[in-house]
Amino acid sequence: GAGVSQSPSxxxxxxxxxVELRCDPISGHTALYWYRQSLGQGLEFLIYFQGNSAPDKxxxxxxxxxxxxxxxxxxxxxxxxxxxxxxxxYLCASSLWPGPQHFGDGTRLSIL
Amino acid sequence: GQQVMxxxxxxxxxxxxxxxxxxxxxxxLSNIQWxxxxxxxxxxxxxxxxxxxxxxxxKRLTFQFGEAKKxxxxxxxxxxxxxxxxxxxxxxxxxxxxxxxxxxxxxxxxIP
Numbered sequence: 001g002a003g004v005s006q007s008p009s010x011x012x013x014x015x016x017x018x019v020e021l022r023c024d025p026i027s028g029h030t031a032l033y034w035y036r037q038s039l040g041q042g043l044e045f046l047i048y049f050q051g052n053s054a055p056d057k058x059x060x061x062x063x064x065x066x067x068x069x070x071x072x073x074x075x076x077x078x079x080x081x082x083x084x085x086x087x088x089x090y091l092c093a094s095s096l097w098p099g100p101q102h103f104g105d106g107t108r109l110s111i112l
Numbered sequence: 113g114q115q116v117m118x119x120x121x122x123x124x125x126x127x128x129x130x131x132x133x134x135x136x137x138x139x140x141l142s143n144i145q146w147x148x149x150x151x152x153x154x155x156x157x158x159x160x161x162x163x164x165x166x167x168x169x170x171k172r173l174t175f176q177f178g179e180a181k182k183x184x185x186x187x188x189x190x191x192x193x194x195x196x197x198x199x200x201x202x203x204x205x206x207x208x209x210x211x212x213x214x215x216x217x218x219x220x221x222x223i224p
Contacts, residue, residue, distance in 0.1 A: 048211040098204045100145055100157035
């Protein structure tokens with residue numbers, strides 16, 4: 001596709017459930033980032049994938065969060081045992097290093 | 113780790129007034145990028161500066177990269193209601209494949 005695609009666009013789930021968020025980056029982009037953004041706040045870095053290098057997981061807030069990137073393309077962010085403070089918009093971005101990032105529209109996650 | 117701070121955090125201006133946001137990095141950057149996030153949207157790339165002391169203009173927007181490549185500024189002349197949003201700077205350090213680090217953002221609101 002022409003841009004970064006994220007799914008689902010909205011997700012409502014109960015506290016304690018696991019969720020999977022998907023990101024389909026721009027074809028050929030070697031770098032992929034996940035961010036979290038709470039209402040009115042800045043971008044909180046979560047994880048960074050670059051080519052075949054080991055991912056930079058330094059931003060993951062707890063061991064309930066994990067992400068993988070299969071075949072250097074699609075990425076999945078998984079949140080286990082969700083809690084209410086996980087409610088936020090999760091943004092994915094891709095780029096060619098050291099170029100600009102292209103963002104998806106995000107997944108709005110609501111934990112009841 | 114690398115930190116990128118922006119000031120001010122919030123700015124309210126009367127329509128037609130000028131606006132400036134400042135970006136300061138704790139480390140020297142190889143380049144600086146600027147993004148705009150409209151309310152309800154995702155960050156969109158505006159421009160990239162690479163050279164020390166570089167100045168670039170986009171209509172009413174003027175971007176500057178500091179001589180030491182550790183700071184940058186975005187100046188908007190004669191603001192309009194369409195300028196509303198959050199402005200983020202972001203930079204790469206000069207090491208191979210390191211992640212892009214976003215600044216804390218400046219939220220601009222316009223009083224009509």
